[in-house]
Amino acid sequence: MKERIDPRFYVGLEEFGIKTAEWNECFHCGNCTAICPLTEKGVLFPRKEIRLMQMGLKKELHACTEPWLCYYCGDCSKTCPRDANPAELMMSLRRYLTSVYDWTGLARKIYTSKIWEYMLIFMLAAIVLVLYLKFTFYPAAEGQWIGADGGVLINKIAPWHRIHIGDWLMAGFLAFLLISNIFNMWYKVILSDKSVKIPFPAYITQFFSLVWNFFTQQKFNKCDDSKIYWYLHLFLMLSYVSLFTIIVFFLKWFQTDIIHPFWHPQRLIGYIATTGLFSGIFYFIFNRFNKSRQNSKYSHITDWTFLVLLFLTTATGISLHIFRISGMPVATYYTYVIHLMCLVPMLTIEVPFSKWSHLAYRPFAVYFANLKKSAIILPKRDS
């Protein structure tokens, strides 16, 4: 099917960071593709995406996995003779594609309107507060706030089994949204492309690439000459995944009234993960302030929101822990609710609708790209 050119496609996409005045400068010399360390046969970017933008080929653009295969080393933008800034277009396209995959339409609202973004964050925080007060926090049990030994009784105030219910509800909600969005992505990337047919066994044989890339971001490692970026990102990702897994599945073990010794795995894992989160957050914030790297030169408002929410969540989490082991019950209980008021909006907004969705889209893009490589190419059909 031949797609019709839409000269007005770019209208309204500026809010995603897509700067028409920049990519429109491109005259297709191909320098960007030549210099990109991730370009390979069949995956020729970022020139392809610029061309699709220029021509307004919406369907073709929605079928692209390339924006997710780019890790923004910025070499293309640095060497572009026309200052078309292809790397930033790829970044903006990731935001745009996130909104394309999201069938609820909320992602588009979050990316294009600050009012929507902050309204949703504050609304979720308020819901968390109400739910906390209603189902877990017992003001009447004030007498039981402090244990016989003077310690903090966290499970009295916020019993782990009740919090678990909230965790599972949230995790289920996030999983449902993320999976349905990935299904949408699969539809746009694989099913809509009539030129290829994926043989079923390929889905199984290529599955390993999905898991491998989720945990290692090996492509990212190939991209950048500054290894520290990749290490810090990996450390942050593993810390986040471990804490998320522990909270959702092993809260009983993690949230105890007994204070374990320092070397206990419960505390050690917590400290390591906190270090991982903090080092990543501070590094990224530092870069964005400094604008020293190509990929931190241009910050969309959602990039800052994400870092700030992540910082607040981590900071309240570790404060909560310090208050607890120091035997400061009141401070602990109030910090607990503030921690949840940061954590829940962060996960609910960022994972399915915004920046953090890349945890799924990036490995799936590698998976889909590999599927297409192993696909049967069908003869072109005209209609």
Next chain:
Amino acid sequence: MEDKRIGVYICWCGTNIALMVDVEKVTREMAKIPDVVISRDYKYMCSDPGQDLIIKDIKENNLTRIVVASCSPRMHELTFRKALKKAGLNPYYFEMANIREQDSWVHTDRHEATKKAEALILAAINRVRYHEALDSRKVEIDPATLIIGGGITGITAALEIAGSGEKVYLIEQSDKLGGLAAGLDLTFPYLYSAVQMLRTLVRKVNTDPDIKIFLNSQVEEIKGYIGNFEAQISSAEGKETKLKFGNIIVATGLKTFDPSGMENYGYGKFPDVITSTEFEKMLQDGLIQKKNGTEPENIAIIHCVGSRNKNYHEYCSRICCSTALKFANQVRSQLPKANIFELYADMRAFGKGCEEFYASTSRKNIKFLMFDQENELPRVMESEKSDRCDMLIELNEKLSGKAVLVPADLIILMVGLEARQDVKHVAHATGLSICGNQFYIEKHPKLDPVATTTYGVFIAGACQAPKDIPESVSQAKAAAARILSTIARGSVEVEATTSCVNEEICCGCQTCIRICPYSAISFLEDKKVSFVNEILCKGCGTCGSGCPTGAIKCKHFTDVQIFSEIEGLLNMSYSMEEIKEA
């Protein structure tokens, strides 16, 4: 035979020659050749002291022949001929041996290169013995000029020549002056009005007493040669005028390509597929609209129609890309909300201000789509009601590799330029040659672009190849300047190395008349022999090699001169007298 006293001068050319040729050894060897009186080497023979050396030697030693072994004759033959003249010797008593381009620059073995230099110089020495004194002749110039073509080129040339007070006859085939430029609205890249520019020029031409304009007229036949041409001009009403003039400028221009034969663009089938010429007219009239009078929403401009394709014309018409950019600008300013598409093969926005024009145009939300000009041209198709446009253009977009559809309500075909139908008629009348693309051929593509191989006939503007206005105007002024310089001198020197007929040997077969590329030979009915008009003759030698009886002698390229040169090259030293006798 007279006493030959030969001087041989061997140039080092700095290190250019001396590095690969043992110049001093060659100089010693050449001194041993019979008749060589003086053999010298010098660092730069072409320098003033070098030339003075030769002049001094000629005067002091009574030299009668000179050989200089140095660079190519293209470089310095004239320099040394002038030196001979200065010393009182006929300049044709000179021969040059090229031991730089043909020897030192192209060899790596010094010993062999030195031997080759000796052979080349020996050939020159052998040849120069048989050189004859030749005299260049002068022709008086009639100061009037005939200009064929009343476009912007012809008009400019006419004004330039008449501005010096000389007479100009301006012949225009149509009923008005202005040519293709008269059909333009604005011009690229500065968007000046073509009409306004032209109006001023035409008014000047019309009021200049030295310019006589012949509208609706054609040149029938031109006779004569530089300085003394004669022509018959016939008008559409059948009026005949005889003119006399000394020089000719051919400025017949080109015409636009007719896309009717191109099935894929649907010109003639779809009412809103129009040519760039028609669109210029629309712009002149001031309103961009479809045939039904409504405003088009999608406007597609297709480049390279009839150009750069082996089925039509392989050359680039050069003006269409920038014109298409101009159209995009004009459409954008008249219809700010329209979708504008430029379907191009390569963007050739060359020339002053044009790349900047392309850059500024591309920022006006104009979609540039590239197609493969060689293999797959875009195709205009009918659309369906659901498409919400009048036509669709099917296109394999080259930069994305995608087959796409482009909506269109008005399609402008950027038609190229091609030769006019009467190009052969004009070529025949003026003695011009035409190339495979039917453009007139200039004397030298780089160094002499407005002169032709016929003295007194100049070409200017697009008839030589597609050109834009500034280029045409420059050529018009260049041709005018060339003519004014001959008028100012009152006469011109013509080539001395012509051919001549030995009437006693000529059998009257007329082979030479048929093969002469300059129509310089005629047949004398009374004597039944051929006659060479030495003013028209360029000395190409075609007649000499074609003559079955050897009656034609090409001056400065006689048989004995060429044979003795070959003998010298083969390092044989026996006398050429025997060959000459035979």
